[in-house]
Amino acid sequence: MKRKKILFFIYTMGKGGAARTLLNVMNNLDRNKFEPMLVTLNHDGEYEQYVNEDVQFIKLEAKRLRSGILPLAKIIRKEKVDIVFSTIPNYNMVAILAKMLSFTRAKVVVREADHVGGSLLGNLKCLVYGRFYNRTDQVISLSEGVKQNLVEKYKLKPNAIEVVYNPLDIENIKQQIEIGELSKEVAPIFNQNEKVIVTAGRLVKQKDHDTLIKAFAETNEQVKSQLVILGEGPLEEELKSLAQKLNVEDRVHFIGFQDNPYIFFHEADLFVLTSIHEGFSHVIAEALASGTPVVSTNCKSGPSEVLANGEYGDLCPVGDPKSISEAMTETLTLPPEALQMRVSKGEERAQFFNANKIVSRYGQVILNTFKK
Template identity: 35%
Template sequence: MKLRVVFHTPSLRGGGAERVFALMANAMAARGHQVTLFTWNADGPNLALLSDQVQLVSLDMPIRGEGFGKAATLRGIWKSARYFRRTKPDAVFSAPEFANLTTALALVLSRSRARFFPTYHAANSLPSSNLGARIAIALSRIVAQRATRAVAVSAGVGRDLVARGLPASKIAVVHNPLPPAQPAKRDYPWHAAAQAMGDGPLIVTAGRLVQVKDHKTLLDAFARLASRRPARLAIFGEGPLESELRAYADQLGVSKRVLFPGYVNEPAAIYQAADLFVLTSTSEGFGNVLIEAMAHGVAVVSTNAPHGPREILADGRYGALVPVGDADALAAAIAETLDRPPPRELLMSRASDFSVETIAAQYEALLR
């Protein structure tokens, strides 16, 4: 049955949830549904991923810093309610947490009868340490009441949702999809910059330059490694901590061996150049970058962050897991993996478990 399906994310900036929704919108449209990607601001690199089969609707609201501001958020909720009232979708998927809250409120205001699937990408994403977070927790009860099913991107995130009060019967665990394989289409300036750093394997990571990604521990581990063997490090991504991280690399004496190329919207270029991928998050609901690297046959090392990495790497079968924030253990795991990487075929086989086709079938099953 052809359904009117809306995927909503506030913006299309570079992030895991935004990339997942672009891929899922494409896949659901390819399966014959009438699909709309509804956003408050369509600017961002993930817009380039969207298929011509998917309708794009944007409220064109300006982003200030990392968000929209309180007054603009209230206007966005009201405009979203008007959109849902006018278009009468059969199903609405939303992400990340902020969008789950605003979408639930908009659906209630619009009196929409659409099935609602709030999607949770982060572990323990609503700490109760301040007034704003406590208000968000209270509002999350509206999300739980309005939701048809809550989609958790890992079993661990699902357990977090149960701990927060969502009924287990309302939670569906659906992992994030692996983007379709595409070879890198061109060389980037950072290719030459990486070669200019000298000899040694190229260690890479990719993600927002924010606290939760804990790039400082990666830099600490790299400094230990680089004192014993030639190596290079490339930290891909954008974010508010870039200048601080550059200064820290300089403080550690490794700045000439560390590259900050910014955000690259062609992940294949990163993985094709990499000898090893490292993820150092303190919390990671899933960990899309791990399966992307593995799909290219690149060995991975990850912190045992709650919750995705352990599930993806099957308790360490497909890549080393180290304690969060432990630079010594991370440096040792990187050295060990560089010397004895897992077979490429094993990594690529595991990554195929998360194909777009497999995950899209699970999304579609929710609609039944």
């Protein structure tokens, strides 16, 4: 069978779960079946350095999404692309329009990664996206919850959507833990005779770090701890003020984006996620693979699927510092044997999302578009 040329389109290979997912899919696709190429706008991204050498990488001259439609259409035509793959609504719209303007028979596969909508404006946007998604050859949802949202708010037919979970590159995670080293500035946080709690994500409203810091302040009264926050975003100063107001500013550490978050997960005693909504929550699966217990909000719609309704980690109500604090305290005070059992179960669960298996599923779903 002739290899299919698949073009992955994204704004930038920057700090985010979408870029990390595309990276895992591109790098692990079966080269006997696919010839992957990557197209981004003219921006530098932290994950570019991890793209395999055999992936053709093109940066458009454009820096804005709408300016990238025609250049992307030209590449689709010039490179004789068989499949255009994109993720996130705005990028998906560009990919769909570019394919249409390429006047080729390339297949379009779009991936929806979050549980969006809710407000009047948000629901209207979903309807518009749905109109365009209906013009694609395949819609991929990264969780059952997101699929349900696509049916309800995008008005897509259930049989037009395939659920494929995020691929987890466990081998790379283990390698990064092995070669990773905490910096001299950060190492002392982990070397005290106290528990360390870690989280990772953009400092934005969706991740609800407010609730996390409030829960941490309560937990710290029971178990002396340190909170390490990985990520950047517009709410950093506001969150620092909250930590100061709660008298834990010397125990809450904002250390920004990290190329290797896995060494932080591995060295910590607990990973906590307090998001208001998620599509899948890749970072929870990464924490499990790093050998770290997890406490998460039971937000729509990913955490409960990753943690199998609480079998592999605690699920708490959204925006409830008290219940999150109680779960954190309980986990941090587990007897050694119970803790090891929980870690082992988490690592076992992470294998369910192993990149080799999940990317194979991606490949099959994409190839099936040629049978329709």
